[in-house]
Amino acid sequence: MKTLTTTDELAAFCTEAARHDYVTVDTEFLRERTYYSKLCLIQLAMPGTDDSGAVLVDPLAGNMSLEPLYDLFRDTSVVKVFHAARQDLEIFYVDAQVLPDPLFDTQVAAMVCGFGEQVGYETLVRKIARQSLDKTSRFTDWSRRPLTDAQKTYALADVTHLRQIYEFLAAKLEETGRARWVKEELTTLLSGDTYIVQPENAWKRVKTRTHSPKFLALVKELAAFRERHAQDRNIPRNRVYKDDALVELASNKPKSLEDLGRSRLLLREARKGDIADGILKAVKAGLSMSPDAMPQPDRSREKLQVNPALADLLRVLLKAKTESAGVAAKLIATASDLDALAAGERDIAALKGWRSEVFGEDALRLCDGRVALAAKGESVRIVPLDE
Template identity: 70%
Template structure:
C-alpha cells in the first residue's frame, strides 16, 4: 500500500492520473470537535491493477502541498468519481477553493439506475464489484498516526472497488440514455454556493413547528449569532447551543443573564460571557425587527391548501412511475413536492427536467382531472379520462 507524504510524489501520481480517463476519490475526515471538517486522508485510484494505481495521500504531513490534486480536479479531461460526494466536495471547496470537474457521483447514478434511495457504498460493492468491505476500521480516529495496515486497507477499498462500480454504472447510463439525468442532478453539488453557509440564512436549517413572525425573527438572529461564533472559532454549532436550546430561547425571549440561568436546555458555559452577551443581543435585535422584515418561511401548507386525497393519489402515481422507470422515488419527488403540487403549486423540481418526463407531466394531468389510475394485474397504470 503506497502512502504519499511528499509534494513531489503527489505531483508524479497526479501527472499519471491526468492521462487516465477517470480517477476515483474519497476522503477520511473528522468533524466532531470542529465547525469545518479536518481533512485526515485522501484516497485516489486510477484504472489498473498495479499497486501504484491506488494510493493514500497524508495531508497531515508537514510541508505536503495539495496543489497537484487541485490541479487534477481542474483538469476536465479526467472524470472525478466519488460516492456520496457532498461532504468530500465541501472540504475541497473550502480548503482548496476548487470543485472537481467533471464530476460523477455513484450514489446519484445508482439511484437513477434503480438501486434504491441513497444506496450505500457497501451495497454497491457487494452487488456490482462482488466484493466485501472489512468494517472493523469504520469508526476510527483518522487523525492519529501511524495508521495501521487494516486502516489503510479499509481506506483504499473505498476507491479501488469504486472503479468497477463507476464503469458499470456509467455503461448502464449510456445504455439507458440517462447520463444527462445524472448530470442534471449534480448541478447542485458542483455549485460553490452549496457549500457556503451565510449566517443570515442559518435559521433555515432549524426545524420548528412555530411559524409566528416575531418568533422567527428572534430565531433568525439567534441562529446567525451561533453561526458567526462557531465559524470564527471553528467549533461545532452544538458547542455554542443546540437547536432545542435555540428554539427555547426564541420562545422565552431572555433579557438578562438571570433569565438565561433559568433555561432548561442552554449549556452552562453559554449562560455567561461572550455567548450570553451574543444571545441577549440577538434576542433584542429580533424583538426590534419591523414586521415587514420578518423571515418568509417556505412552508407550502401556510400558503396553499393541500388536497389530502389528491396528494395520496400523487403518491400512488409516483410509486408506479418510479417502478416503471427503475428510479428511486425520492430522487423524482419528495413528500413536500407532492403536497405542493396537490395544493396547486407548480414551482417544484419534480415538474421540470427529466422528472417532468418520468412523472411531472402525468402529475399535472391528474391534478387537472384528465387522467386517472387503475389496477392492471400487479401494476398501477395511468388511463385517459
Template identity: 65%
Template sequence: MTQDIITITRTEDLARFCAAAKTAPYVTVDTEFLRERTYWSRLCLIQMAIPPASTAHDDGGDAVLVDPLAEGLSLEPLYDLFRHEATVKVFHAARQDLEIFYHDAGVFPVPLFDTQVAAMVCGFGEQVGYETLVRKIAKANLDKSSRFTDWSRRPLSDAQKSYALADVTHLRAIYEFLDAELKKNDRESWLVEEVGVLEDPETYINRPEEAWLKVRTRTNSPRFLAILRELARFREAYAQERDIPRSRVFKDDAMIEIASTKPATEADLGRSRLLLREARKGEIAAGILAAVRTGLDTKDLPQPRKEEPGRPGNAALSDLLRVLLKAKADAAGVAPKLIASSAELDAIATGERDLPALHGWRAEVFGNDALRLATGEIALSARGGAVRVVPAS
C-alpha cells in the same frame, strides 16, 4: 497486501501520481475526515485510484493514500487534476467530500461522477450505500471495522490503510459498470443534471442570516421568529469564526427556549433549563442577549412559515400522485425519491409548479403526467396488479 500500500507525504510524489491520473480516463477519489469537534470538516486522508493499466509511480502503484496532515505537503497537484477535464473524477456520495475541497480551495472536480446518484438512476434504490454496491457489482465484501476510527492520529494502522484504500479500488468496477448502464439506457444527461447541484457553490454556503430556516419549531409568531432568526444568525457566525460545532455554542432546543423566554440579563440566562453552562456568561451570553434585543426591536419581522403542503382538500390527489410516482419509478427503474419527495407531491397537489419534479428528465419520467393527473386529463387504472395511466372519461 498492506506493505504494498503507497502513502504520499511529499508534494512531488502527489504531482507524479496526478500526472499519471491525467492520462487515465478516470480517477476514483474518497476522503476520511473528522467533524465532531469543528465546524468545518478536518481533512485527514485522501484515497485515489486509477485503472490498473495506468501506472502512477515507478513501482506501478495505481492506488494511493495521500496524507494531507504531512508537513509541507501541498494539495495543489490534486486541485490541478480536479480542473483537468479529460479525466473523470469518480466519488461515491460526494457531497461532504466536495464541501471540504470547496472550502479549502474553492475548486470542484470536473467532470464529476457520483456513483450513489448513478446507482439511484440505474434502479439500485434510494441512497444506496457503497458497501451494497461493492457486494452487488464488484462481488466483494468490505471490512468495515475501521469505519469509526480516529483518522487524525498518526501513524495509521495497517487495518486503517486497507479499509481506506478499499473505498477507491472497488469503486473502479462500480464506476465502469454504472457508466456503461447509463450509456446503454441513454441516461447520462440525467446524471449530469443531478451532479450540477453538487457542483453549485450555493450547495455549500451556510449564510448566518438564513440559519434560522433550518431550525424546527412549531411556533409561527413573527416576533418569536425574529428572535429565533437573530439567535441562529449569531450562533452560525460564532461557530464559523471559531471553527466549532453549532452545538458547542448552544443547541436548537436551548435556542427555542430562549426565543420563548426572551431573557434580558445574564441572571435570566442562568435560569435556562437547556443552555450550556459555558453559554451563560462571557461572549456567548453577550451574543445571546444582543440577539434577543435585536429580535425584540426589529421592525423586519419574518413572515409566518407556510404550513407543510397537503391540505385536507388535496389529500386524495396527493395519494394518487404517490401511486403514479411508484408506477413511473418502477417502469423507469429509478429510485422514487430521486424523482420527487413526498413534500413535492403534496406541493403539486396544492397547485405549486416551480418544483424540480416538474423539470428536466423528471418531467419526462413523471412530472408531465403528474400535471395531467392534477388537472384531470388522465386517470389511473389497476389491471393485473399493474397501475396504468388512462385518459380521463
C-alpha cells in the same frame, strides 16, 4: 500500499493520473470537535484491477500542498469519481474554492440506475464488484499517526472497488440514456453556495413549533450569532448552544446575565463571557427588529385546497411509473408534493427535468383529465381519454 507525504510525490501521481479517463477519489476526515472538517487522508486510484495505481495521500505530513490535486480537479479531460461526494467536496471548496470538473458521484448514478435512494458504498461493492468490505476500521481516529495496516487497507478499498462500480454505472447510464439525469442531480453539488453557510440564513435549520414573525426574529438573531461564533472559533455549533437551548432563549428573551442563569438548557460555559454577551445582543436585536425585516414562515401550502381523490390517483401513478423506471418514489415526489400538485400547484421538482419525463408529464395529463388509470393484473396502465 504507497503513501504520498510530499508535494512532489503528489504532483507526480497527478501527472500520471491526468493521462487516464478517470480517477477515483475519497477522503477520511474528523468533524466531531470542529466546525470545519479536518482532512486527515485522501485516497486516489487510477483505472486498473489491482492496487498498483492506488495511493494514500497524507495531508498531515509536513507542509504538503494539495495544489497538484486541485490542478487535476480542474482538468476537464479527467472524470473525478466519488461516492456520496458532498462532504468530500465541502472540504476542498472550503480549503481552496475548487470543485472537481467533471464530477461523477456513484451514489447519484446508482440512484437513477435502480439501486434505490442514497444507496451505500458497501451495498454497491457487494452488488456490483461482488466483494465484501472489512468494516473494522470504519470508526477510527484518522488524525492519529502512524496509521495501521488495517486502516490503510480499509481506506484504499474505498477507491479501488470504486473503479469497477464507476465503469459499471457509466456503461449502464450510456445504455439507458440517463447520463443527463445524473448531470441534473449534480448541479447542487457543483455549486459553491452549497458549502457555505451564511449566518443570516442559519435560522432556517432550526425546528420550532412557533412560527410568529416576532418569535422567528429572535431565532434568526440567535442562530446567526451562534453560526458566526462557531465559524470564527472553528467549533461545532452545538458547542455554543444546542437548538433546544436556542428555542428556549427565543421564548424567554433574557435581558441580563441573571436571566441567562435561569436557563434550563443553556450550557454553563454559555452563561458568561463572549457567548453570554452575544446572546444578550442577539435577543436585543431580535426584539428591536422592524416588522418588514422579520422572517416570514412559508405558509404557501397551508391554504391549499387539495382534491383528495386526485391526490390518491397521483400516488397510484407515481408508484406505477417509478416501479417501471426502477427508481425510488421518494426521489421523484414527496407526499406533500403530490398534495400540492392535486391542489393546482405547478412549481414543484417532480415537474422539472428528468423527473418530468418519468412522472411529471403524465401527472399533469392526469390532473387535466386527459388520461385515466386502469388496473391490469398487478400493473397499472395509463388510458388516454378522448378530448
